[in-house]
Amino acid sequence: MGYHLNFTLIWRHFDKLLSGLILSLELAILSVAIGCVIGLVLAVIYVSGGRALRAAIAAYVEVIRNVPLILLVYLVFYGLPTVVDLSYSATTSFVLTLSAYAGAYLVEVFRSGLEAVPRGLIDAGMSIGLTPWRRLVHVRLPAMLRIALPALSNTFVSLFKDTSVASVIAVPELTYGAQWINFNTFRIMEVYLVVTGMYLVTGYAILIGLRALERRYAIGG
Amino acid sequence: MAPSRPDANPPLLRIRGLVKSFGQTHVLRGVDLDVERGKVVAVIGPSGGGKTTLLRCVNFLESYDAGSIAIEGQEVGYRDAAKRQRRSEHDLARMRAGTGMVFQLFNLFPHLTAAENIMLGLTKVRRLGRKEARAKALHWLGRVGLIDKSDRLPSELSGGQQQRVGIARAVAMEPKILLLDEITSALDPELVGEVLDVVLSLASEGMTMLVVTHEIGFARDASHRIVFMADGVVAAEGPPAKIFAPDQQSERLRTFLARFSAAHRL
């Protein structure tokens, strides 16, 4: 075989990987946050809105879920600036894309969470005289969040992995860092072993952290 | 706890010194039990006493740590009881074909009709042809009073009906001994009677049975011998008359029966 593992070059450039990992996390957190807002608003509209609104939201969800992320990334980064008079950095473009992507998945999560809120809770809210808006804010949403927490955690970990696609438009996240080291040192095995480890450990840490949160707050765990 | 008449038939099922633990929990702590051919032995006792585990060891759904279980002289789970060498999968399958089990939760195969549930064992294990198997299945469905439901799926049957199909499925295999694991515990009260009637009629035809049950009345009326199990051992044993005679009972047995009498107004 004649290939000897040599990690020293990896450690020399480890800063690229570390800063890449941090950027990946930032991208994921930002996109999840924005996606949550989108998802929450659209879920509420979906549950209470009319047929036209529901169809529009369903269309948005279906398009995002059936088109590859990489195509969406290219579309937003290369395609949009030709019609919209905006120019943005690759990072901003990716956050926009991933947020829209997250929003589509989160609409589903929040919608089924809302529909799973026990009728009894809503009845109780009505019986103490809460208005529909107050019922939404004080009864249904809190209950929904607790029910949706496991699905939310899984979505977040998924999105963290999806940040790797940002590398195709040269956003310096973890996968981009790996490719950089790959092309500049030819230490392919080493860098990908390390990066695999970093994704696994980070993903696992996120899951454990979120599971602890779930145990404190989730219903029906 | 040997049979009272030494020249009687050797027991069909002989259990000696059965020990079984799940991790740190010692469920069976040395159980001795005999079931003679053609007799019905009922096992009663408080939950956690090891009754279901005992039954599941007889057809080796659970392994056992020490002791012996022999059906017609053949050790059930191990080729060599002392060396704990397990029987091969093939041998175990053959042994299990000779015992029939009816489950508390019915466990009918949901993707098969009532008749097909019964036919599966007949075609794949007894190697009968489809026509013959179907004829047999229909015969047994008739015996349990469900001939008109033979092509229904389990989801279309009531609990009592499902359990009767479960009994037919077990009996159609012509087992040497029938193992009944609390078969009425999961049924609505009004459905219990139809199932117990089937069991009674099988008993009257000489089916050898080991019955774990909460139905004390049934145990008293249908069995030749009652075994009271508590804390993983046989705490009392004997014909119904003896077990239910208050002056012969241990404190434990008395408390147990009292609780049941109150609940079931025996």
Added chain:
Amino acid sequence: MLQQIVYAAPFLLTGLLTTLAVSVITVVLSLIIGVVLGVALVYGPAPLRWVVRGFSDIIRGIPILVLLFFVYYGLPLTGLNLQPLAAAVLGLTVFKVAQVVENVRGAIGSIPTGQMDAAKSIGLPFPERLVFVIAPQAMRRFLPPWLNGVTDAVKGSALISLLGVGDLMFAIQKVVGRTYEPLALYCFGAALYFLINYSLSLGSRALERRFSYISV
């Protein structure tokens, strides 16, 4: 705009066919290997279970892109020199196998344990238990999540364009590079992917409805 698309059509068509071919091969291969490994995971001896479990968890814990790069750049080092297309299919298949293993594990795991007990109690040996009792019930639980995963294979296939494989995504990029009409072409490409995946998901929903009526 339309003129650009017409000009690019044959090129895009080749790409589309490549995408479809890669997706089909990946799905079929991953199904066969995944089911075998999935059954091994549920019923196999402990060491085998650990290996399959470990493999599945690691693969599912990393991004597809990382796996593809790992396979594409790493494989030649082990002496195996594959064409980009073969390496891409290998990487995608490995990714999908891990998913299928999970699908199988979930499907079999959701069958009540009493079913195995009942099958044992009528004297069925292990292979017959699997074929006549477990598999029919597992199938109904396996198909819906698996069918959902098929769209993941199609979407994942778009990444192989980065390995130089001439799929639909690659073709779109090339045409964009020549005609400078990114928006139209990306939208057209999105429409194509959407058509493929949406039909798949409609089909899967129809199948789900058919199976749920036979209540299990």
